Amino acid sequence: MLKIFNTLSKKKEKFFPINKKQVKIYLCGITAYDLCHIGHGRTFIIFDIIIRYLQFLGYKVKYIRNITDIDDKIIQIIKKKKYNIIDFTKNIINKISKDLNDLNILTPNFEPKVTDHINDIILIIKKLLINKSAYISKNGDIMFSIQKYLNYGILSKQKISLLKSTFRIKNINFKKNYSDFILWKLTNKLDIGWESPWGYGRPGWHIECSTLSYKYLGKYFDIHGGGNDLIFPHHENELAQSSCIDKNFFVNYWIHTGMIIINNKKMSKSLRNTLKIKDILLTYNKEVVRYFLTATHYRSPIIYDEIKLKQAEKVLKKLYISLSVKNSLYDVQNLKNKFFLLEQKFYNAMNNDFNTPKAYSILFKISKKINIAYKQKKYLITNYLILKLKKLGNILGLLFYNPKKYLKSNINLKYFYDKNKIQKLIKERNIARNNKLWEKADLIRKQLENKNILLEDTINGTIWKKKI
Numbered sequence: 001m002l003k004i005f006n007t008l009s010k011k012k013e014k015f016f017p018i019n020k021k022q023v024k025i026y027l028c029g030i031t032a033y034d035l036c037h038i039g040h041g042r043t044f045i046i047f048d049i050i051i052r053y054l055q056f057l058g059y060k061v062k063y064i065r066n067i068t069d070i071d072d073k074i075i076q077i078i079k080k081k082k083y084n085i086i087d088f089t090k091n092i093i094n095k096i097s098k099d100l101n102d103l104n105i106l107t108p109n110f111e112p113k114v115t116d117h118i119n120d121i122i123l124i125i126k127k128l129l130i131n132k133s134a135y136i137s138k139n140g141d142i143m144f145s146i147q148k149y150l151n152y153g154i155l156s157k158q159k160i161s162l163l164k165s166t167f168r169i170k171n172i173n174f175k176k177n178y179s180d181f182i183l184w185k186l187t188n189k190l191d192i193g194w195e196s197p198w199g200y201g202r203p204g205w206h207i208e209c210s211t212l213s214y215k216y217l218g219k220y221f222d223i224h225g226g227g228n229d230l231i232f233p234h235h236e237n238e239l240a241q242s243s244c245i246d247k248n249f250f251v252n253y254w255i256h257t258g259m260i261i262i263n264n265k266k267m268s269k270s271l272r273n274t275l276k277i278k279d280i281l282l283t284y285n286k287e288v289v290r291y292f293l294t295a296t297h298y299r300s301p302i303i304y305d306e307i308k309l310k311q312a313e314k315v316l317k318k319l320y321i322s323l324s325v326k327n328s329l330y331d332v333q334n335l336k337n338k339f340f341l342l343e344q345k346f347y348n349a350m351n352n353d354f355n356t357p358k359a360y361s362i363l364f365k366i367s368k369k370i371n372i373a374y375k376q377k378k379y380l381i382t383n384y385l386i387l388k389l390k391k392l393g394n395i396l397g398l399l400f401y402n403p404k405k406y407l408k409s410n411i412n413l414k415y416f417y418d419k420n421k422i423q424k425l426i427k428e429r430n431i432a433r434n435n436k437l438w439e440k441a442d443l444i445r446k447q448l449e450n451k452n453i454l455l456e457d458t459i460n461g462t463i464w465k466k467k468i
Contacts, residue, residue: 007254028226029065032089033073037274039267065108099277133244137174142184149240156232206237219246228256322367324403
């Protein structure tokens, strides 16, 4: 039976969906002010695997992932660079969607944008005002009163009395309580905003997710997730206000993913130490990136390391080598019982809080048995195990390529140029283009393309990526 670690209880709990045939999931999505880094990628990949596994178990999954397209950071950027907010956020959202598609991440059933749901947010805030869980502050902002939710701190295991020293100070002179937070922020009419019963303004961050989860999934759903940096204050505040919106609100399982550590600090846009998904995919295949981000258990942090990425590349290559030895098709039905125990160990690993490192170890055992069976010319066993390896790999979002094509591509790269030499050739090509030496420039492009290196000329210069 599937067990999931619940952040709320701090325990692994048996998974009992609300509906025996459907699982409802809400995941905090992107804020459209910059492209996603691999920390975001890890969270989205983990939930991609969770969804794939639930679907494999026979559940129909209703998956919601929001888009925050109005935010202080977005407004700061468009003011500074004089962008149109709709064009700016649309461009960012499209690029992020491409990055996530490039990582083979399943598309949510709904991906609601905040700006399309302002009226829904206003209605929710009205409810909170009516039941006195919210109030109009001295400066006109609508604030949530954490004193109205007696269990505040239950998710992050913090005491209200200790929050004063750690909570960010915002509009302290206008609050009734130090830790109250904004639901609706009044703004100047020259700024971006919407009319509301309380004046022109825009929604706070936390109320967005409460509104959207309530609208699309209702007051009671199965799984709510995000990175563990969202536990406090975002998810704590969300839980508080959602519980006040509807006293019957409840999420069965809160799932949070660990951070990526780079140079002894968590990867974060605010620290400016991020590695963009699009950039890492220029060098590493999407399945290599996926393996690297999931070879450590999802609740544990990952230390970003180029050496580990190269190891991931080697590991994936071994699995594809095992898949590539298939010569002929055989009837493999009679082998089911003989190797079922190995397959069951994979399911046991996934049932134990989605233990991908253990699940991968089973893939490696199957790979080893394929190689042994092939050498012994036991082709019936070889082909049966190949089918199992691909089936189980697909649950993790891996092994979708044609093995021979994948290996040919990566072998060419292995014996070709290092990144410095590729950059040197790109520089030579750019010089040739500037001097209108088109034949030489085309020759360099074809030289790289023959080795599965594709070039793309952008307004920011020429970039390259591997071809699969």
